[in-house]
Amino acid sequence: MGSGKERAWKTQGIKEFFFTGNNDIMKVMETIVKKIDKNNIDADIIQEAGDILRRGGLVAFPTETVYGLGANALEEKAAKKTYAAKGRPSDNPLIVHIADYEDLRRIAVNIPPGTDALAAHFWPGPLTMIFWKSDVVPYGTTGGLETVAVRMPSDPAALALIRAAGGFVSAPSANTSGRPSPTTAEHVIHDLNGKIDMVIDGGAVDIGVESTILDMTVSPPMILRPGAVTAEMFAEVIGPVDVDRTILDAESGIRPKAPGMKYRHYAPKARLMIVEGDIREEILAIRQLAYAAHRRKKKIGIIATSETLPFYNYGIIKNAGTRENEKTIARNLYKVLREFDQEDAEVIYSESFAVQGIGKAVMNRLEKAAGHQKITAADIVKLQKYRRIIFVSGTDSARGPIAAELLRNQDLEQEYVVDSRGMVVLFPEPVNQKAEAVMRSVGMTMEPHISQQFEGENILDDTLVLTMEESQKDKLRSEYENIRNIYTLNEFTEDTTEIPNPYGKPLTAYGECLEVMEKLIAELAEKLNSSAEGEKEWGKYM
Ligand code: TXA
Ligand code: MG
Numbered sequence: 241m242g243s244g245k246e247r248a249w250k251t252q253g254i255k256e257f258f259f260t261g262n263n264d265i266m267k268v269m270e271t272i273v274k275k276i277d278k279n280n281i282d283a284d285i286i287q288e289a290g291d292i293l294r295r296g297g298l299v300a301f302p303t304e305t306v307y308g309l310g311a312n313a314l315e316e317k318a319a320k321k322t323y324a325a326k327g328r329p330s331d332n333p334l335i336v337h338i339a340d341y342e343d344l345r346r347i348a349v350n351i352p353p354g355t356d357a358l359a360a361h362f363w364p365g366p367l368t369m370i371f372w373k374s375d376v377v378p379y380g381t382t383g384g385l386e387t388v389a390v391r392m393p394s395d396p397a398a399l400a401l402i403r404a405a406g407g408f409v410s411a412p413s414a415n416t417s418g419r420p421s422p423t424t425a426e427h428v429i430h431d432l433n434g435k436i437d438m439v440i441d442g443g444a445v446d447i448g449v450e451s452t453i454l455d456m457t458v459s460p461p462m463i464l465r466p467g468a469v470t471a472e473m474f475a476e477v478i479g480p481v482d483v484d485r486t487i488l489d490a491e492s493g494i495r496p497k498a499p500g501m502k503y504r505h506y507a508p509k510a511r512l513m514i515v516e517g518d519i520r521e522e523i524l525a526i527r528q529l530a531y532a533a534h535r536r537k538k539k540i541g542i543i544a545t546s547e548t549l550p551f552y553n554y555g556i557i558k559n560a561g562t563r564e565n566e567k568t569i570a571r572n573l574y575k576v577l578r579e580f581d582q583e584d585a586e587v588i589y590s591e592s593f594a595v596q597g598i599g600k601a602v603m604n605r606l607e608k609a610a611g612h613q614k615i616t617a618a619d620i621v622k623l624q625k626y627r628r629i630i631f632v633s634g635t636d637s638a639r640g641p642i643a644a645e646l647l648r649n650q651d652l653e654q655e656y657v658v659d660s661r662g663m664v665v666l667f668p669e670p671v672n673q674k675a676e677a678v679m680r681s682v683g684m685t686m687e688p689h690i691s692q693q694f695e696g697e698n699i700l701d702d703t704l705v706l707t708m709e710e711s712q713k714d715k716l717r718s719e720y721e722n723i724r725n726i727y728t729l730n731e732f733t734e735d736t737t738e739i740p741n742p743y744g745k746p747l748t749a750y751g752e753c754l755e756v757m758e759k760l761i762a763e764l765a766e767k768l769n770s771s772a773e774g775e776k777e778w779g780k781y782m
Pocket of ligand 1: 303305306307308309332333334335368370382385387388389391393411412413414449450451453464497498499500
């Protein structure tokens with residue numbers, strides 16, 4: 241038995257453990273959730289939340305960027321609670337949120353010229369500025385630093401709350417450390433229910449990525465984290481600013497200047513990889529990867545845009561927004577990453593987005609979420625020679641559609657768009673009834689097929705044209721100079737078994753034709769598979 245003092249110390253230690261350690265043990269309090277209308281703020285709710293903050297409690301609230309986890313910024317203990325609830329390393333400093341510009345002078349000293357102009361342009365708004373701290377700011381809030389990060393958010397509920405709380409509210413993003421920042425109250429509740437006193441639900445945020453951080457203690461000021469306020473926008477107000485090199489460059493090997501930027505942040509549970517190239521290559525590469533992953537029974541996700549969505553067939557496909565407006569992508573990014581978690585995606589492939597305007601912030605967050613794992617689209621694209629296969633027969637009503645349907649039913653290591661066309665198609669018609677009958681006898685159907693004239697449309701370098709007869713090949717070759725890959729089916733499979741033409745003959749002739757075709761298509765599949773170069777590569781990418 242130790243002395244009373246020792247025991248007190250031990251109890252203290254246990255308390256600390258309960259407080260900062262295992263997250264489940266911390267689920268002890270009832271979290272109040274209150275909805276608020278930004279256009280008609282309920283003063284009682286703000287009062288209640290402000291009181292909680294004044295008493296040293298934690299209140300999550302909406303800002304225009306992401307939801308913040310508010311605490312009294314001038315109280316050492318409140319910062320501790322914040323770190324505990326988030327499971328965040330305590331060397332990661334908090335941003336102090338203010339509602340009135342005069343208040344900056346209470347928490348910051350040596351405020352440089354330029355600050356007034358920046359504040360006039362961008363406050364309230366998605367800008368955080370770093371200054372030398374005054375004595376009233378505890379080291380708990382600044383993670384032990386002599387500097388303090390300050391922001392004046394524009395969300396009216398946030399401003400009202402800051403005033404109700406006494407003017408200085410520290411607020412990191414209201415997520416569990418390492419998870420994507422919350423853009424709705426539901427996200428906050430998912431992460432922090434039972435660990436904080438209250439959540440103010442103001443609906444989905446507007447911007448969706450965290451504020452731009454600008455270090456005002458150096459000259460010229462330096463961007464430590466990109467956000468909605470860009471370097472170009474700063475330049476217009478105070479002239480050129482510097483940008484921390486580590487923001488988009490993983491290889492620089494330098495420690496980011498904002499302590500929080502060094503962690504693998506914003507991360508989904510799945511392995512996330514960014515596919516880079518021109519947009520066509522990105523789509524092709526993601527299609528190949530998604531197909532390969534699907535064959536391996538991996539649960540995969542794709543981050544696409546409204547423009548590219550229709551090109552994907554496999555996996556959980558999410559629309560992050562439109563390429564015409566990067567703001568839409570910023571707004572949806574974290575939500576999409578969280579949804580993949582909910583749906584237990586194992587691997588996520590993301591297109592890359594333009595690094596301009598807020599796009600820089602989007603790519604910065606995406607790269608952090610991916611732990612800087614990137615895939616060069618061209619490396620994947622070159623692994624697949626053919627993507628589209630067109631079978632050409634006389635009227636596209638029997639042999640061609642049979643070949644196409646048989647191939648679609650093969651176990652192919654790569655994805656192909658398989659079509660059939662005819663040399664002479666006078667009317668678009670369903671397939672020959674006898675051809676359909678023999679296909680049904682082996683459990684397949686060509687029901688949806690309508691015969692179509694070959695017109696040489698969309699023949700690309702990755703298109704393979706396979707004709708039934710030599711004469712068809714010769715004719716197409718002379719008519720269409722753009723066809724690079726054209727063979728008879730026999731030639732390509734190196735099998736000389738003649739493909740009988742059953743046209744006008746009894747059902748048995750169709751049966752015989754099907755038998756030959758089954759053999760040739762199986763050989764075709766084998767040939768395609770044996771030349772599929774990706775098979776040994778995919779492990780790296782999934
Ligand atoms: O949009 C935002 O800024 C949101 C909302 C809630 O206002 N807040 C937010 O806070 O993103 P948080 O804690 O998730 O990120 C704060 C970042 C961290 O990377 C931290 O290292 C950096 O700001 N930071 C804070 N104080 C700093 C300082 N004195 N010097 C350098 N970096 C600092
Ligand atoms: Mg954060």
